[in-house]
Amino acid sequence: MKLLLIEDNKELADSVKKGLEEYGYQVDIAYDGNDGEEKAFVNLYDCILLDLNLPGKDGLDVLHFLRNNGIETPVLIISARDHVEEKVKGLNLGADDYLVKPFHLNELHARIQTLIRRFHGRSQPVIQIDDLMIDPMNRTATINGKMVKLSVKEFDILEYIAQKHPRTVSAEEIAEHIYDELDPQSSVLRVHMIKLRKKLREVTDRDILMTRRGIGYYIACKENE
Structure with missing residues (x-):
């Protein structure tokens, strides 16, 4: 944020x-x-x-x-x-x-x-999208109750994309809100996205963080799979 x-x-x-x-x-x-x-x-x-x-x-x-x-x-x-x-x-x-x-x-x-x-029109402190739950106050993320161990930046990225759900969020927007003067085409953001996807996939049987090529990133709902 x-x-x-x-x-x-x-x-x-x-x-x-x-x-x-x-x-x-x-x-x-x-x-x-x-x-x-x-x-x-x-x-x-x-x-x-x-x-x-x-x-x-x-x-x-x-x-x-x-x-x-x-x-x-x-x-x-x-x-x-x-x-x-x-x-x-x-x-x-x-x-x-x-x-x-x-x-x-x-x-x-x-x-x-x-x-x-x-x-953002939410009354509850926890963001819930299907089985993904993000607690911004305690900075925790769980899937079906299983903790996802994230770095500071990985959590920031996931929280920001979840805040904007169901909208697709561009790399430029993520870079502006999460980093200090980072080029959105920098490998730093790509590395964080790869690691974040991997960690989410390790605790569930589906891909949660998805890419729309040339547009950005979004959180996939089960009903849209």
């Missing part, structure tokens, strides 16, 4: 980025409102974490601009402003949630996961 953190406190931003990366997120940082607005407008993110007290352009102005220009990405406001009026203003402008500083990283992670689930 790819996040944008718009936060002017560099020490805090770098600390949050490091912590979220340990959960498997890819995190871009913008240290002022103008840069954050530009990044959010031109790039595709799964969630935007937005501070309000920003240099250049206030966080609420950034939020107003994004929503007025059709950016529907979930926005989680993270701010020291804890007055009810500020929360109401942010939510009315289109924010999806509001978290007051200081906060615990595990709560931030849980809030992000909730917003991403809601955005």
Whole structure:
């Protein structure tokens, strides 16, 4: 999952980025409102974490601009402003949630996961596609109850494709969301896909991760086999 953190406190931003990366997120940082607005407008993110007290352009102005220009990405406001009026203003402008500083990283992670689930129309924290179950919070994948032992990047790839199910996901989209500045034609992605397919096949009698040549990757359902 790819996040944008718009936060002017560099020490805090770098600390949050490091912590979220340990959960498997890819995190871009913008240290002022103008840069954050530009990044959010031109790039595709799964969630935007937005501070309000920003240099250049206030966080609420950034939020107003994004929503007025059709950016529907979930926005989680993270701010020291804890007055009810500020929360109401942010939510009315289109924010999806509001978290007051200081906060615990595990709560931030849980809030992000909730917003991403809601955005993709899922009410449950676990993604289930036939006998494949993916738990983003605990970063586990099972097939018929059998654990699939995956590396960090392998899990990230599988989770992302599952989030987009039943859509076919291009190599370019995977590279953008899972890696930091990786060429989608790089052998790194191909190697990860080969290993991921092999590990999935080892615990089941069917191919789960499939390719549409020239288009991308998708998770096959039993009914479509």
